[in-house]
Amino acid sequence: MIHHHLVPPINEATARALHVGDTVTLDGALFGIRDATQIAMFDRKRKTQFDLRGHAVIHTAPNVRKVELSPENPAGFAPVCIGTTTSARMERFTRPLMAEEGVRLIIGKGGLGDASKAAFTEIGGAYLAVIGGTAALETTWIEAIEDVDFVDLDPECLWRFRINGFGPLLVGMDAHGESLYERVQAVANARRAEVLARLGVRS
Secondary structure, eight states: OOEEEEOSSOOHHHHHTOOTTOEEEEEEEEEEEOHHHHIIIIISOOOOSSOOTTOEEEEOOOEEEEOOOOSSOTTSEEEEEOOOOBOGGGGGGHHHHHHTTOOOEEEEBSOOOHHHHHHIIIIIOEEEEOOTTOHHHHHHTEEEEEEEEOGGGTTSSEEEEEEEEEEEEEEEEOTTSOBHHHHHHHHHHHHHHHHHHHHTOOO
């Protein structure tokens, strides 16, 4: 397995160089999104001021506090706790995020499904997994909230974070049709079948 240090924006070739089981550390810019953000963008056709092409997004609705504008807090918000939320309910937004906005990497927890796997394969992207319960650690990787769009959706705005050493993150789904979640499920199913067979139970 390979460790990749990336500074988005990245191109398709870089995204396709990632394989399930590799790890990734990110520097530079990271965009925070959640359900309401994407409903606004894709269902209600609201246009963002940000150029997301080649960038990474993270499924989050961060806990922030409003502060005075300063060089340390250029958007008027300071991070309090910025953790990752479960990705599965945002499955339907993976393809438009990639095809319409040019996103290459999605960070979340719990994985995504077949439609996302197809989008990663066809367009060139990857899902980077975060372990649940690591919000406090993730927050230390965020240097500042640089900008924000769709402020009326707070906390499900579209956030632009400045990050340093964000990771390592595990490549859970890649552009080659591989999914760590499917591999784990296959192993679990096989072990279940073995246990049931030893017990003489028909599944």
